Amino acid sequence: DGGITQSPKYLFRKEGQNVTLSCEQNLNHDAMYWYRQDPGQGLRLIYYSQIVNDFQKGDIAEGYSVSREKKESFPLTVTSAQKNPTAFYLCASRTGAQPQHFGDGTRLSIL
Amino acid sequence: GESVGLHLPTLSVQEGDNSIINCAYSNSASDYFIWYKQESGKGPQFIIDIRSNMDKRQGQRVTVLLNKTVKHLSLQIAATQPGDSAVYFCAENSGGSNYKLTFGKGTLLTVNP
Numbered sequence: 001d002g003g004i005t006q007s008p009k010y011l012f013r014k015e016g017q018n019v020t021l022s023c024e025q026n027l028n029h030d031a032m033y034w035y036r037q038d039p040g041q042g043l044r045l046i047y048y049s050q051i052v053n054d055f056q057k058g059d060i061a062e063g064y065s066v067s068r069e070k071k072e073s074f075p076l077t078v079t080s081a082q083k084n085p086t087a088f089y090l091c092a093s094r095t096g097a098q099p100q101h102f103g104d105g106t107r108l109s110i111l
Numbered sequence: 112g113e114s115v116g117l118h119l120p121t122l123s124v125q126e127g128d129n130s131i132i133n134c135a136y137s138n139s140a141s142d143y144f145i146w147y148k149q150e151s152g153k154g155p156q157f158i159i160d161i162r163s164n165m166d167k168r169q170g171q172r173v174t175v176l177l178n179k180t181v182k183h184l185s186l187q188i189a190a191t192q193p194g195d196s197a198v199y200f201c202a203e204n205s206g207g208s209n210y211k212l213t214f215g216k217g218t219l220l221t222v223n224p
Contacts, residue, residue: 041217
């Protein structure tokens with residue numbers, strides 16, 4: 001079945017460590033997005049990419065980095081500069097004027 | 112600034128009743144609105160969307176109403192079932208052709224059997 005796969009489901013980060021969250025889609029969607037969700041809150045946009053080799057900052061990009069080397073992949077790196085990384089991270093993809101479809105998220109915690 | 116918010120953070124209904132979840136938005140230029148359902152530990156699931164040239168759209172057991180005059184969006188769920196229990200988010204397209212969505216904080220719907 002086509003869909004969006006996020007891995008791992010749970011991730012732990014040590015102080016000063018960078019961690020990378022994976023997002024893969026086999027929907028042939030052009031656009032991909034990363035959101036952060038804090039408890040009891042809505043989603044906030046971190047980065048998005050409309051096409052391969054291009055991406056733009058969202059509302060809360062500080063402390064994060066992304067790459068878009070392949071259409072199906074949009075990994076997110078949470079760097080040590082992100083001082084409050086504990087959150088639920090959601091990846092989405094979209095094509096044309098269709099709504100964004102989401103993966104099932106990665107929950108990041110600090111050791 | 113621009114924002115999307117919800118009037119009610121929690122809603123509790125009896126099984127079989129109709130549910131109405133409300134959402135206010137402030138960006139009058141938004142042209143596209145979506146409702147998502149999120150179950151615990153999962154990603155948001157698309158329910159229904161509506162474009163700004165419409166004021167009503169119906170799906171299976173769900174209806175979205177858009178009132179651009181007062182910048183208000185609502186989701187109606189008919190004959191609510193226990194499986195409808197989840198957090199519901201409204202989102203507006205504030206990014207034009209980039210489809211950058213701005214999400215509200217969500218409403219927790221609890222359906223009592």
